[in-house]
Amino acid sequence: xxxxxxxxxxxxxxxxxxxxxxxxxxxMQDLIxxxxxxxxxxxxxxxxxxxxxxxxEFGKAFQLSSIQREKIKLITKCGIxxxxxxxxxxxxxxxxxxxxxxxxxxxxxxxxKTEYIDAFLLHRPSPLMNPDEIGSxxxxxxxxxxxKEFGVSNFTRSQIELLSASTNIEYNQIECSATNTDSLTxxxxxxxxxxxxxxxxxxxxxxxxxxxDVKKNRIKSIxxxxxxxxxxxxxxxxxAWLIKHPARISPVIGTTKKKRLLSSVKAKFINxxxxxxxSILEASWGKRIx
Numbered sequence: 472x473x474x475x476x477x478x479x480x481x482x483x484x485x486x487x488x489x490x491x492x493x494x495x496x497x498x499m500q501d502l503i504x505x506x507x508x509x510x511x512x513x514x515x516x517x518x519x520x521x522x523x524x525x526x527x528e529f530g531k532a533f534q535l536s537s538i539q540r541e542k543i544k545l546i547t548k549c550g551i552x553x554x555x556x557x558x559x560x561x562x563x564x565x566x567x568x569x570x571x572x573x574x575x576x577x578x579x580x581x582x583x584k585t586e587y588i589d590a591f592l593l594h595r596p597s598p599l600m601n602p603d604e605i606g607s608x609x610x611x612x613x614x615x616x617x618x619k620e621f622g623v624s625n626f627t628r629s630q631i632e633l634l635s636a637s638t639n640i641e642y643n644q645i646e647c648s649a650t651n652t653d654s655l656t657x658x659x660x661x662x663x664x665x666x667x668x669x670x671x672x673x674x675x676x677x678x679x680x681x682x683x684d685v686k687k688n689r690i691k692s693i694x695x696x697x698x699x700x701x702x703x704x705x706x707x708x709x710x711a712w713l714i715k716h717p718a719r720i721s722p723v724i725g726t727t728k729k730k731r732l733l734s735s736v737k738a739k740f741i742n743x744x745x746x747x748x749x750s751i752l753e754a755s756w757g758k759r760i761x
Contacts, residue, residue: 479714479739481513481546481671482506482732483725488521488528492727499532505729507538509736515644515671515723516583517548517594518575522555526582534584545583546671548594548624548644549575565597569608576617590642591618596630606637622669628662635666642669647720648677649690649709649755660718675722676709689754697750701741706731710738712751 487494487502494502506512516526526547533543550567552560579588591612593605612618622642623631631640643663647654651674654660663670679687694705701708713720724735743751753760 479721480511480710480735481515481721481723482511483515483673483723484525484529485515485517485520486725487727488525490521490525494528494727496528496532496535499529500535502727502729503529503533503543504536504538506732507542509732511724511732511736512542513544513546513589513721515546515673516579517551518579518582519548519551519553519594522553523557526579530582530584540585544589545585546590546592546642547579547583547588548592549579550594550597565595565599567593567597567600567605569604572605572608573612576612580617587616588618590620590622592622592624592642592644593626593634595625596623596627600634602634602637605634609638624673628658631662631666631668640666640668642671644671644673644723646674647672647713648675648679649712649751650677650679650682650686652752652755655716655752660716660720664718670718670720671723672713672720673723673725675713675720675724676706679705679709686755686757689757690751693750693754697743697747700747701743703737703741704734706734707738707741708743708751710735711741711743712748714739715743715748 486492487499516529518526549572550565552558552564552566554560554563576588576591580586609621620641621638622640623634624644626643631643634640645654645659660670679690694708697708698705710722713722724732726732749760
């Protein structure tokens with residue numbers, strides 16, 4: 472979310488609950504407040520996180536804080552039907568029926584203890600999604616004031632075009648990083664710029680800190696030199712690399728560590744020189760830029 476009132480860095484909540492750190496209510500409250508202190512006012516959710524439990528835990532924590540609702544931006548997603556204790560479906564699938572979208576929005580409102588969702592996204596594209604049906608219910612929910620803006624996640628250009636015939640797409644959250652550069656060449660970032668669609672990037676550090684491979688070693692050799700040049704850390708360079716893109720990408724940071732959050736917000740002050748930006752891309756590809 473890259474409007475002037477929104478933070479460039481978005482705090483992702485997927486690992487706050489049972490799918491990660493299993494933070495207590497007071498620990499979540501403290502983390503929410505710390506994000507705000509750093510200027511991070513946008514929080515990325517999905518109904519599925521924590522097996523459909525993390526939204527509720529976040530809502531309780533936010534309710535304990537003294538933060539006014541209008542001071543934060545709440546993003547959430549729906550669509551994935553995932554077998555879990557709270558949702559014993561037979562098989563993982565996607566549901567974008569009118570009934571399910573309305574249920575998901577109203578359930579998220581209850582869980583997050585809020586009267587509106589700032590940005591409501593469809594989590595992943597479904598081969599069975601009906602654009603007219605989706606457009607109709609999104610229009611209703613906007614009219615009712617339950618969602619402010621609408622978007623998608625992991626959608627291709629053609630999928631966005633299909634849905635755009637029935638409703639306005641304001642966001643696309645995609646996987647994008649120095650180790651996963653597909654969006655630089657598959658046309659999705661070009662299209663989002665053309666249509667003024669705000670771009671969020673999940674897993675903005677990619678596999679850099681997770682996988683030890685040839686690609687990581689190539690990138691690391693470049694980052695080590697640039698860290699000295701810009702007096703910064705590797706994670707900050709990887710985020711700065713994303714932020715420099717003209718699509719004005721907002722990284723979704725999936726950490727609960729205060730030290731890493733603090734490090735992340737400093738990335739937006741690093742202005743990579745164009746040759747340094749391309750040196751990271753060249754290292755990722757393992758060959759000279761065509």
